[in-house]
Amino acid sequence: MAGLDPVHRDFFAGGAGEERTVRANAAAFDRLRLLPRVLRATGTPDPGLTLLGAALPGPVLIAPTAFHRLAHPDGEVATARAARDTGTVLTVSMAATTPIERIADTGARLWFQLYPQPDRDFTAHLVERAEAAGVTALVVTVDSPVFGRRERDLRNGFLDLPAGLVCENLRDPATGRIRDIVMDPSLGWDDVVRLRTTTRLPILVKGVLHPADAAEAVARGLDGVIVSNHGGRQLDGAVATIDALPAVAAAVRGRIPVLLDGGVRRGADVVTALARGASAVLIGRPVLWGLAAGGRDGVAGVLTELHEDVVRVMALCGAATLADLPPDLVREVRP
Template sequence: MTAERSRAAHARDHSSLAALEQRARELLDPAYYDYYAGGAGDEITVADNEQAFRRLALLPRVLRDTSGRSSATTLLGDPSSMPVFVSPTAFHRLAHPDGERATARGVAAAGLIMIASMAGTVAIGEVTAAAREIDREARVWFQLYLQPEPDVTEELVRRAEQAGCTALVVTVDSPVHGRRAREDHHGFRDLPPTMCAENMRNLPGANGSGARPIAMSPDFTWDHLHRLREVTQLPVVLKGILHPEDAQLAVQHGADAIVVSNHGGRQLDRAVATLDALPAIAAAVAGRIPIFLDGGVRRGSDVVLALALGATAVGVGRPVLWGLAVGGDKGVTGVLDTLRSEFEHTLTLCGIAELSELNSGLITARGVVAQ
């Protein structure tokens, strides 16, 4: 058995994503593992994202026919085999030589949507091409940091459009970079010389063929969303919404969807856990646009909890990286198939015949039973 096949088999044999993370940690350079796993400050928000799910319990229904249920759905008109997508994460070649190409193949094999990071170590055109090697109808969305120079932002949008991306996901929670102690400990500042953020090559104002750094800016406002609308017809999703008033503003300013996200705890430590923020945001949005959520999803039962509290779909980030590190594209598919199996099993045990039946009546606090 080749090393790659052995690693993929190992990925499939793990009974939980927590066990898979431990295997990935053993394989990865410690600096790279900590780059992926770490968060801002004392990593309180990183832990809270997962703990928020553990504070809740399910109230199952019984004697309900669930035999004909399908997990398939659509997200902004794009088909997805279940209400799960792959959240954008950076620098996949630190985990596997094929980087985002392998991730794209693995996600496509699972029938899901991948949100490709602007900070990818593979250019977006190669990412979409890799996905469509597996499934000609595979959907890829492009995550975008607005850049201070409008022509740079517009060029990135054009590249995403030309690559066949079907939505833009604009990260709005990063006016500055987060401060992460683990990266400081390792002195992790730059990628190895053989890698760069490939989407940042050959942009306006760059010297030669080098890759520009990704700029963060505290100057961006809601007006910049309108400017983005002027240069693209793609759906625009705002990622990084935690306050219900911002959710209302997103609707008012024409966002096609929002992602309730705290950047996996990598930006503002002590930011509210995404699951805790979700109910108030769902109430504020009141069904006008889809609400996605990421942060802390580690089990299929977590997907059920988030959907019952108002999410349209949920994203997974770090677990996909662990699958990539352990088993390449097959490791990625294995992670997503594990979530699918757990999700469908939980739905059956809760007596849910249709995804539309998921609601807050299915949820209670642990130790508290509704009367």
């Protein structure tokens, strides 16, 4: 990461306000401990799973993050190649600096992240464009009625992308100009459900922390929820995701997948999240650091090392498969 501009590093690393929630996501895992079983004769663990009908080699997916070409010239293409080579899913950000079609050309398994725009026709265009490119799920970010106040970016004066970089997926089909992302405080459940008229893709809502919202997602016929606080980049002071997870999972009761992002750095974090009710996890910043350090190989190294660590922790906990990770595997410790 030596070549990463400090301003851009701050953009990736930073969060809203005093960054309490950024720190809380990781600190919450520090309060949790694993209580392993022994002599289970499990053999080599298999962390594979089926998610939204697709077989995956492990429970770690790539979260949507913007502006990969700030981290490496190959940007989202490098990240996608690493996802392809390791068999995982890349969730492409609406604010990617590479067109979704070029990313799809890598052959990676892709989901597409969407901020529904006040211009519903342009939103429909984005969804149709992503679906035509071959993405297999739509991830609707619902925790952003307004932009969070990211004080590092304000101090650094980072308000626009450098010359030559744009949000390629925001190109207007009629004029060719790049539109701004507009956060929409009028967005409601009906707007998310209305996307069904535009796409047949599974729809997951990202940014759920309250169990009542998770239950609403089930009631509305959505296909998954992602327990997320936007990596601490929106509401500073929001609860850590691993703390919110058990109540969300209880509200969903296994009817749709529950995923989690925020603070996941090690195999023990992944196993802890799965034992607390997650179907899988997503990682964002570790992928960006791998991309900055080594392009495709850097991202692949992060994903491979984390996958191997998950297998190791499963073995040490006496788990042969992900189904062998019950809630009583996790204990909370207090000082």
